[in-house]
Amino acid sequence: MRLSARPHHTVGARRRVGNSVPLGLRLAGLVAALGQAGALFAATIAITVQEPGGHPLAGTVITVHPLGSQSQPAPAVHAVMDQVSRAFEPDLLVIPVGSTVAFPNSDSVSHQIYSFSPTKRFQLPLYRGTPYPPVRFDQAGVVTLGCNIHDDMVAFLLVTDAPFYGRTDATGSWSAEIPRGRYRVSVWHPRLRDEAADLQRELTIGETDRATLTLRLAKSLQPAPLEGRPHSWDSY
Amino acid sequence: MGQLLSRPGKSSCVARCLLALCAAAATAAQAADWELDVDARLLSSEGGKSFLEAGLGTVRFGQDQSGLRLGRARVAISEPFGEVWTLHIDASAWGDQDKSPVGVTEAYLQYRPYPFSGYRLRVKAGAFYAPISLENRASGWESPYTLSSSAINTWLGEELRTIGLEAQLDWLGTRTGHTFDLGLTGAVYGWNEPAGVVLATDGFTLHDRQTPLFGRVGRAGYEPLEPFRQIDGRAGYYGGIEARYLDRVVLRALHYDNRADPSAYDAVSGAMAWRTSFDSAGVRIESGDGWTVVAQWLNGYTYIAPGGFELEWPFNARFALLSKRVGRHMLSARYDQFQVLSGKGNPEQDGSQQGHAWTAAYLFQLNPQWRFTLEWLRVVSNSYSRGDILGTTGLATETQLQLAVRCALGSSVQ
Secondary structure (H helix, E strand, O other), rough: OOOOHHHHHHHHHHHHHHHHHHHHHHHHHHHHHHHHOOOEEEEEEEEEEEOOOOOOOOOOEEEEEEEEOOOOOOOOOEEEEEEOOOOOOOOOOEOOEEEEEEEOOOOOEEEEEOOOOOOEEEEEEEEEEEOOOEEOOOOEEEEEEOHHHHHHHHEEEEEEEEOOEEEEOOEEEEEEEEEEEEEEEEEEEOOOOOOOOHHHEEEEEEOOOEEEEEOOOOOOOOOOOOOOOOOOHHHO | HHHHHHOOOHHHHHHHHHHHHHHHHHHHHOOOOEEEEEEEEEEEEOOOOOOOHHOOOEEOOHHHHOOOEEEEEEEEEEEOOOOEEEEEEEEEEEOOOOOOOOEEEEEEEOOOOOEEEEEEEEEEEEEEEEOOOOOOEEEEEEEEOOOOOOHHHHHHHHHEEEEEEEEEEOOHHHHOOOOOOEEEEEEEOOOOOOOOOHHHHOOOOOOOOOHHHHHEEOOOOEEEEEEOOOOOOOOEEEEEEEEEEOEEEEEEEEEEEEEOOOOOEEEOOOOEEOOOEEEEEEEEEEEEEEEEEEEEEEEEEEEOHHHHOOEEEEEEEEEEEEEEEEOOOEEEEEEEEEEOOOOOOOOOOOOOOEEEEEEEEEEEEOOEEEEEEEEEEEEEEHHHHHHHOOOOOOOOEEEEEEEEEEEEEOOOOO
């Protein structure tokens, strides 16, 4: 599996911050800024995820939910998960609730995509090319995708209702500009073995301009899927 | 012109039908996944006369067959029917003296509904391989590690084929947050009642030639045998389990019993029903840095009781294979041990055999289409039949060196 860092998600999360803040909150922030000399509207949140040995963990999904107040999910996106050389490309996508994902098949062989995850059950009958419209994901959660023809194909979609999200880069880091407040920061990776409760932290962004959090995993990741084996090896 | 359009002539109808057929064929061809392989061999052999020529050689090519040979020419098609049915046909030419120059090794219809709540069901009907080998994992039931299969899997390719119905139910733990999958397999089948006779006469061999459905296997001192036929009308069965840890470890165990009536025989051909039963187990472990270990074990017996007297041949075999893949290169080594014993009613040790084999192979995969393999195989065996049938010494050391050039084409080749 290629769980490489995807810096564009980080950039995207930063860009989405401005769009996702509700108008009321913006006004409240403005009033607060006017009322409290020196107080700034937004601060930087910087998360770093490390493996037990201290090595940075790239590709980890970070979601940030405000605590104690209602929040809107980040704006929906239109994403693409291709199928190339009998593998999903990319094999992990993070999308806000309400997003759509297209599943084109760029291979010369047919694929038959399915998910039996409670978050979203769907099937795309045997196809090549792009015969089907994108699939919409309206519920937050993890969606595990497979191909009913090629059993070794697997991919994940994390559908999030968080207003801020992204994935760690090659240095294991992700950062974004977010309004001051209290947040729950969650990390997720398909190969994590830590307990779910250990993968969340509460974080308060008060007067400082930059809040940092380093999360070191207690357990090493599951082994990565094997790479480089010819596809014909799994015929029996 | 208007008349022509409103009343098409006969030739116009035929043309339209042909066009429709062409369009349908084109659509079908587009949907089907296909593969065409040609494998040519340059070989030097110090082996005994091949089993295909009524010899007792334990390797595929005898001394007189050194030179340029056809390893295998194969065509395979998987054609979907509707959403959850697929027809798979695998046909091969081996360039030897079978009844037909081209034979079908597998032909089955598979039902593969979508997985539900973490479970996956697969049902096969037709002719196919039982899920025993952890070595013959590549398309066409080939081993990707060596040219010649282990003694165990060579025997499966020679004498065993499931001609019947198989169901497999998997629990997909790895898709539901766990690290392992579990599977159960069960099958009922027929047309496999002579299975075991080759072991009892020729013993174990090591090669890659699979017996086609209507093909024959040579036997020293006897007429070639057709292993896929029904004699007493009784169905056989097997049941197996499989466990997988991620995509790193596969464990398989299976019990096979063809339930043949050992006293039954075909009055016309004289072919007997051989009661064959065995247990098999195996493990395959792969690491992230290209190492693979495969080990399999087989233990069973084959038994006949024509006219009231009983003859039994217990058999067992095992092998361990170690392989290292670095980019497009792969080196593999395998050690085999095998024996056929003389059991009940067979004090003369008729048909018994003991032996071991070393195999070393280097494979270079230039691209998905072209592959080059160099294999050295040495088999040391002691066979009662060599003295009894051929009048030679029982002990033989056979060496075969092969260079294979394989070209694969098709939508399945990527």
